[in-house]
Amino acid sequence: MRGTVWAAGLAAALVLGGQGFPTQAEARISLEKCVICHGKGEFRKILVDGKIRDLFATGDSLKGSVHEKKTCVDCHFDVSEIPHRARPRRVNCTHCHYKGNAEGAPQSDASLDYFGSAHGTAIARGNPKAPLCQDCHGNHQILKAKQEGSSVAKGRVAETCGRCHIEIYAEFKTSIHGVAVARGIAEAPACTGCHGEHRIYSHLDPKSTVYATHVAAQCSTCHESVSIMGKFGIEADQVATYRNSFHGVADRFGSKTVANCASCHGTHDIRPSSDPMSKVNPKNVPRTCGKCHPGANPNFALGKMHVDARKKESGIVYYTALFFKYLTIGTMLALILHIFLDMYGRTRRLRGEK
Amino acid sequence: MKTMRGESGGPVQVIRMSFMFRVQHLLLMVSLFVLAVTGFELMYHENRLSRFLIDLEGGILNRGIIHRAAAVALMAQLVFHVFYMLVSRAGRREFREFLLTAKDFDDFLQAIRFNLGLAGEYPRFGKYGYKEKFQYWGATIGIFLISLTGIVLWAENVSMRFLPKFMLDLTLIIHGYQGLLIFVILLFWHLYIVHLHPSVFPMNRAWLTGRVDAEWLREEHPLEYEKLKGEGVL
Numbered sequence: 001m002r003g004t005v006w007a008a009g010l011a012a013a014l015v016l017g018g019q020g021f022p023t024q025a026e027a028r029i030s031l032e033k034c035v036i037c038h039g040k041g042e043f044r045k046i047l048v049d050g051k052i053r054d055l056f057a058t059g060d061s062l063k064g065s066v067h068e069k070k071t072c073v074d075c076h077f078d079v080s081e082i083p084h085r086a087r088p089r090r091v092n093c094t095h096c097h098y099k100g101n102a103e104g105a106p107q108s109d110a111s112l113d114y115f116g117s118a119h120g121t122a123i124a125r126g127n128p129k130a131p132l133c134q135d136c137h138g139n140h141q142i143l144k145a146k147q148e149g150s151s152v153a154k155g156r157v158a159e160t161c162g163r164c165h166i167e168i169y170a171e172f173k174t175s176i177h178g179v180a181v182a183r184g185i186a187e188a189p190a191c192t193g194c195h196g197e198h199r200i201y202s203h204l205d206p207k208s209t210v211y212a213t214h215v216a217a218q219c220s221t222c223h224e225s226v227s228i229m230g231k232f233g234i235e236a237d238q239v240a241t242y243r244n245s246f247h248g249v250a251d252r253f254g255s256k257t258v259a260n261c262a263s264c265h266g267t268h269d270i271r272p273s274s275d276p277m278s279k280v281n282p283k284n285v286p287r288t289c290g291k292c293h294p295g296a297n298p299n300f301a302l303g304k305m306h307v308d309a310r311k312k313e314s315g316i317v318y319y320t321a322l323f324f325k326y327l328t329i330g331t332m333l334a335l336i337l338h339i340f341l342d343m344y345g346r347t348r349r350l351r352g353e354k
Numbered sequence: 355m356k357t358m359r360g361e362s363g364g365p366v367q368v369i370r371m372s373f374m375f376r377v378q379h380l381l382l383m384v385s386l387f388v389l390a391v392t393g394f395e396l397m398y399h400e401n402r403l404s405r406f407l408i409d410l411e412g413g414i415l416n417r418g419i420i421h422r423a424a425a426v427a428l429m430a431q432l433v434f435h436v437f438y439m440l441v442s443r444a445g446r447r448e449f450r451e452f453l454l455t456a457k458d459f460d461d462f463l464q465a466i467r468f469n470l471g472l473a474g475e476y477p478r479f480g481k482y483g484y485k486e487k488f489q490y491w492g493a494t495i496g497i498f499l500i501s502l503t504g505i506v507l508w509a510e511n512v513s514m515r516f517l518p519k520f521m522l523d524l525t526l527i528i529h530g531y532q533g534l535l536i537f538v539i540l541l542f543w544h545l546y547i548v549h550l551h552p553s554v555f556p557m558n559r560a561w562l563t564g565r566v567d568a569e570w571l572r573e574e575h576p577l578e579y580e581k582l583k584g585e586g587v588l
Binding site: 341 | 396399405408413414415465466468469470471476510511512514515516517518519520523524526527528531532534535538539542543546550551552553
């Protein structure tokens with residue numbers, strides 16, 4: 001049975017294979033040799049810390065993945081002896097994944113951003129826990145991010161990140177964005193929606209999309225859009241009202257300590273204000289404001305937070321602004337009128353005097 | 355029309371603004387200017403000039419510090435001015451001149467009637483006519499009111515203890531519009547009285563020299579002129 005599938009796979013590789021692929025004969029030799037050991041179901045290694053490393057791999061391992069047409073040594077190219085004298089190194093994806101490659105990999109350098117990211121620099125510093133490409137994208141079963149089953153697909157990426165960031169995953173899972181992602185809402189952001197894909201930095205790094213002064217812009221990419229927010233009955237002018245507030249203006253001019261969206265709404269644990277666990281639930285507002293403004297009281301939580309004085313719904317604020325607007329215009333007109341009247345009268349007065 | 359000549363040959367002049375008033379006027383001018391610039395920067399922060407000025411001041415936090423420093427100066431002047439006007443002899447004398455009387459409102463109406471051609475005679479003013487008095491009281495009360503809203507906004511942590519959010523929104527709106535209103539009044543009213551009015555154009559220099567021509571006084575403030583004449587000053 002396995003042989004038939006294999007033959008089909010090879011035939012496909014033969015038909016579709018591009019330049020640089022091993023010839024059918026080479027591929028067969030490579031695979032035949034590898035599966036002598038790796039094709040045994042119990043082929044595994046017990047590591048010193050007691051973990052079991054499964055070393056089982058067959059010709060089916062790549063089936064259905066984007067690397068379907070590849071063979072073992074295309075990636076494990078450092079393996080040249082059997083049994084391996086040295087432990088084979090972890091696969092280096094940049095062997096093929098760079099712009100201008102001839103291997104048929106996507107022509108993109110986007111993945112190079114990884115090397116400057118929080119993860120890439122951690123690897124470079126020698127942190128053994130930091131993730132390489134395959135830790136997020138998977139090993140043999142790598143799919144395109146757009147394919148639903150991919151470990152970095154929107155529906156699954158949180159789980160993938162959560163393998164290391166477990167507490168954050170727990171917070172996110174029950175947040176409004178997490179729930180929306182789980183429901184399959186295409187607009188909702190998973191981890192990468194806010195943090196970026198390869199260029200993930202610490203939120204304390206000015207390059208980060210979630211750095212204090214970038215948060216508002218990052219949230220606005222969706223929350224300012226009437227077409228996205230309209231679908232879910234969320235107001236899109238929260239962004240504009242924030243920008244015109246003391247907080248927003250200070251943020252815009254580079255203050256790192258002023259409140260941005262996340263300061264009040266939370267980060268991974270954002271919930272709708274109607275949720276009693278929300279940081280912006282009226283019950284919790286005094287505590288949330290109190291982080292910066294000690295003494296904020298329940299009274300302060302009354303009424304709307306995001307107020308636009310130009311909108312009728314703002315009630316007394318709107319009418320006061322309107323009153324002052326016409327008072328100012330009226331005063332201005334009255335003064336100008338008086339000035340011209342006075343000038344006109346003065347010429348008459350002087351003429352009369354002569 | 356003959357111009358009065360003094361002993362030195364120049365026109366006869368009388369003191370209109372004492373040294374103390376010139377100092378107060380100068381301080382008021384500087385602090386109002388700084389407050390207006392730093393205030394409108396925030397009110398119209400989208401404007402490119404505002405952004406340029408904020409950068410010039412070294413950021414939005416410095417803008418606030420400058421604004422509040424000027425505000426402290428202004429409020430200190432207001433307190434000093436109240437005491438000066440009520441306690442010192444020179445101040446009390448000036449204060450009496452500034453008190454609003456029924457005559458001022460009559461003058462105002464009569465001036466309008468005259469300007470419209472409905473009355474035969476233009477009102478005769480004392481040292482300060484209705485234009486000066488209305489401006490003085492408007493500015494003083496305006497500065498007092500804008501100080502109140504300014505303090506509420508400045509002490510936001512105290513305000514948040516007592517006031518609901520919409521009260522602070524309201525305070526901010528009122529503070530901004532109060533500033534705009536004071537600015538408009540100064541621009542159109544003060545500019546006219548002491549700069550554009552044909553009798554003083556391009557500028558009444560009393561704020562620098564303290565003096566005005568007796569001839570000007572005779573034309574624009576005849577009651578004051580006659581009073582000084584009666585006292586033998588002229």
